[in-house]
Amino acid sequence: MTYAIVARCPITGHFGIAVASYSIAIGRHCDGALRAHTGVALTLGNPNPRNNYLAINLLAQGCTAAQALDQLLSNDPDSEYRQVAIVDRDAAIAHSGAKLRPWSGHRDGAGYCVFGDMLAGKAVLDALAEGYEREPQAGLDERLVQALAAGRDAGGLTGGSGRLPERSAALIVWGSRPYNEIDLRVDLHEDAIADLKRIYVDYKPSIAYYEERAKSPRNAVPAMEFVEKLAAGREAR
Amino acid sequence: MTYSIIARCPRTGRFGVGSTTFSMACGRRNESVRPNVGISKSQAYYLRHIDPLALNMLAQGHTPQHIARVLAADDPDFDYRQFGIIDRYDNVVAHSGPGCNQWAGHIVGPNYAAYGNGLAGPQTVEGIVRGFLAAPDAPLEDRLMMALEGGRDAGGQMSAGRKRPERSAWIRVTGARDLPEIDVRVDLHDRTVAELRRILEAFKRRREYYESRCTRPGDSVPEEEFEAALAKD
Numbered sequence: 446m447t448y449a450i451v452a453r454c455p456i457t458g459h460f461g462i463a464v465a466s467y468s469i470a471i472g473r474h475c476d477g478a479l480r481a482h483t484g485v486a487l488t489l490g491n492p493n494p495r496n497n498y499l500a501i502n503l504l505a506q507g508c509t510a511a512q513a514l515d516q517l518l519s520n521d522p523d524s525e526y527r528q529v530a531i532v533d534r535d536a537a538i539a540h541s542g543a544k545l546r547p548w549s550g551h552r553d554g555a556g557y558c559v560f561g562d563m564l565a566g567k568a569v570l571d572a573l574a575e576g577y578e579r580e581p582q583a584g585l586d587e588r589l590v591q592a593l594a595a596g597r598d599a600g601g602l603t604g605g606s607g608r609l610p611e612r613s614a615a616l617i618v619w620g621s622r623p624y625n626e627i628d629l630r631v632d633l634h635e636d637a638i639a640d641l642k643r644i645y646v647d648y649k650p651s652i653a654y655y656e657e658r659a660k661s662p663r664n665a666v667p668a669m670e671f672v673e674k675l676a677a678g679r680e681a682r
Numbered sequence: 683m684t685y686s687i688i689a690r691c692p693r694t695g696r697f698g699v700g701s702t703t704f705s706m707a708c709g710r711r712n713e714s715v716r717p718n719v720g721i722s723k724s725q726a727y728y729l730r731h732i733d734p735l736a737l738n739m740l741a742q743g744h745t746p747q748h749i750a751r752v753l754a755a756d757d758p759d760f761d762y763r764q765f766g767i768i769d770r771y772d773n774v775v776a777h778s779g780p781g782c783n784q785w786a787g788h789i790v791g792p793n794y795a796a797y798g799n800g801l802a803g804p805q806t807v808e809g810i811v812r813g814f815l816a817a818p819d820a821p822l823e824d825r826l827m828m829a830l831e832g833g834r835d836a837g838g839q840m841s842a843g844r845k846r847p848e849r850s851a852w853i854r855v856t857g858a859r860d861l862p863e864i865d866v867r868v869d870l871h872d873r874t875v876a877e878l879r880r881i882l883e884a885f886k887r888r889r890e891y892y893e894s895r896c897t898r899p900g901d902s903v904p905e906e907e908f909e910a911a912l913a914k915d
Contacts, residue, residue: 470867491896546904625712629869630709632867644869659730662727
């Protein structure tokens with residue numbers, strides 16, 4: 446009941462996740478899945494709550510993505526219920542357990558994996574990949590948002606009685622620092638991907654402002670003033 | 683403009699943070715909570731690397747009070763920072779620099795710190811504490827939620843004489859494991875605190891099901907069936 450893309454930006458080396466789910470607050474399950482200069486390792490399906498942390502530690506120790514995946518699977522008696530995708534600085538690899546509910550599967554590309562369970566079909570994965578590939582020169586965050594929207598538009602999630610809504614979504618990007626650069630979430634909404642996009646579009650221009658303001662608080666423009674300027678700029682366009 | 687509470691549950695040892703602010707997506711600051719170590723939550727003109735630094739120092743064995751002195755000695759703009767730090771021994775420290783947007787201040791209790799800047803006045807922080815103390819036996823996430831509601835109901839945020847809306851909010855509670863037990867967020871909304879309450883209640887009703895799906899996936903019912911049964915309740 447979830448689909449996701451994990452990727453490494455070929456231009457900046459940043460790692461990122463975009464995910465959407467019928468389950469609520471899916472962003473919680475992305476905790477621990479990213480580390481700067483190391484990789485992204487995300488377990489979904491029926492997620493094993495230890496996997497993200499273990500996988501990142503394995504990558505940091507020097508395991509290849511394939512070795513890390515092997516260890517996750519042999520460490521977990523329920524690995525056939527899990528879906529795991531790992532992208533490190535060199536490779537992209539995924540696993541879809543045989544006991545996930547259909548349609549489930551994954552597809553790896555150059556520096557990314559798309560994967561999901563309870564999908565309308567393979568077309569959803571293809572759309573995720575095409576959405577991501579559409580603008581290879583764009584920022585990783587933009588490409589990830591595009592991928593999610595394309596997955597939804599290709600049919601998204603299906604349960605026993607038809608289409609299931611994406612009720613939660615998340616967009617996370619890590620750069621070179623020991624914390625996220627972008628981490629946006631929608632935890633419960635009838636069209637979580639549309640709401641995530643709304644938040645992303647509003648949020649993006651404020652990133653530089655908040656960084657600058659912390660570095661030189663004596664010269665900071667008040668937050669209200671900044672937000673009003675931003676709104677005026679939008680109106681003018 | 684932000685108000686927060688950080689706390690350690692005296693019964694269970696769980697750590698939790700509740701925060702709400704005018705800025706978007708305040709819950710992205712998830713580096714501020716570390717299971718079995720503590721919480722360092724900075725705000726106002728915050729530098730992002732401070733919370734991981736403070737938590738690394740806590741993990742090494744330093745006290746929050748010592749860490750606050752180190753941060754003060756190392757920062758020419760310390761007067762513009764606001765933060766709270768709590769450890770496993772219920773040592774709590776809070777700092778509200780005079781350069782923070784007014785009104786700014788904090789209240790420190792035996793296992794919590796409530797603090798904010800750009801507030802209507804001290805009544806907002808008092809409201810946070812009142813909410814937090816209203817049901818001492820409740821689970822930590824509920825106490826944090828009541829704390830945020832208490833702050834909002836006491837007047838919330840204000841700047842330049844005008845009431846300022848809460849646009850994002852966050853509650854995160856960690857227990858013994860790495861994965862947070864509760865992590866609910868509102869990133870941009872016009873009735874943020876009420877929306878966070880709605881999401882927290884929705885998550886609490888699903889929490890056990892999500893846990894069983896992770897730890898005993900072979901026994902778990904299909905999610906649509908679980909949801910249909912919830913809807914009937």
